[in-house]
Amino acid sequence: MKKVIITGIVIIAALAGIMYVLDKNKSNNEAQTAVVAEKNKAVTVRVETADFKEVNGEYIANGTFIPKQEVKISAETPGLVARVLVKEGSYVGAGQTLAVIKADKQNVNVNNAQAVYNNAKAEVARFESAYATGGVTKQQLDQIKLQLVNAKNNLQNAQIMAGDVNIKASFSGIVNKKNIEAGSYVNPGMELFEIVNVSTLKLKVNVDEKNIGALKLGQSYKVVSPVIADKEFTGKISFIAPKADASLNFPVELEIQNNASNDIKAGMYGNAYFGNSQMVNTLIVPRNAFVGSVSSNKVFVYKNGKAVLTTVVSGRTFGEYVEVVSGIEKGTQVIISGQINLADGTAVEIIK
Secondary structure: OHHHHHHHHHHHHHHHHHHHHHHHHHHHHHHHHHHHHHHHOOEEEEEOOEEEEEEEEOEEEEEEEEEEEEEEEEOOOEEEEEOOOOOOOEEOOOEEEEEEEEEHHHHHHHHHHHHHHHHHHHHHHHHHHHHOOOOOOOHEEEEEEEEHOOOHHHHHHHHHHHHHHEEEEOOOEEEEEEEOOOOEOOOOOEEEEEEEEEEEEEEEEEEEEEOOOHOOOOOEEEOOOOOHHOOOEEEEEEEEEOOOOOOOEEEEEEEEEEEOOOOOOOOOOOEEEEEOOOOOEEEEEHHHEEEEOOOOOOOEEEEEOOOEEEEEEEEEEOOOOEEEEEOOOOOEEEEEEEEOOOOOOOOOEEEO
């Protein structure tokens, strides 16, 4: 009996020791977890200091050149193509014949319409003579005159249709596409040629709300295509949109006179340089410091280990940097990464 009691005491002591060790380990783990959690409260971010910098005062906007004139010429009448007088790449003048469609059917229609018109004309003369002697009534004479008017209209329509068999250019330009060959058959509405005029082009660009106020219709600015960077052109503003798009950008069009060799091709990228190229000293921050986009005018500023949401007034854009007119001062540390995890007052830790 004494032996059983001693064994029980040993087992109880062992269990108590195990419980003590487990409880101590749990306390240590909880303390370590609390330290880690406290440390992980801070969001890691990168910062950059707002500073004055000499920058080029020009504002560059990118766009695509489009022809000022472009037209797709379609067939107006059905018929067999007798001749094609131009090829792709040919320069054509306004009114020049591009192709001839066989006009046999159209000429027959003109002849038939002419015969009907001649007969109606003779009928009117006969009825007028009869009316003068009382042989027909005024109503009968008016009906015959109406038939003459209809016959004349039909004749004119047939003549117009017959004239459409000569496919002509509506303005001077270059044949960009030719979709027919001699012997092919065309139907009304079928696209035959595409003519483009690249002697004058338009450059369509988007200008943000911070720069649009300085632009006026008729102003001229330097235009360059990266493909032919050694040549410089002048673009005159021909259109400024009265309304911004969803990104708060305003579409602007500049008209450019091409050079004699038409070096600018429609579809090329182009850069318009607004403002002047003088260097200006201005307070700037990186574009990626702004929350969402530059138009939000919101940045996170690093103060005493926290991210403070700050309202600024942004100005001109200089590539990857944006002018700050007011809201922060030189030396202010602005957060440039990790903003998606931040709210006003969030604890942050700077990383390099």
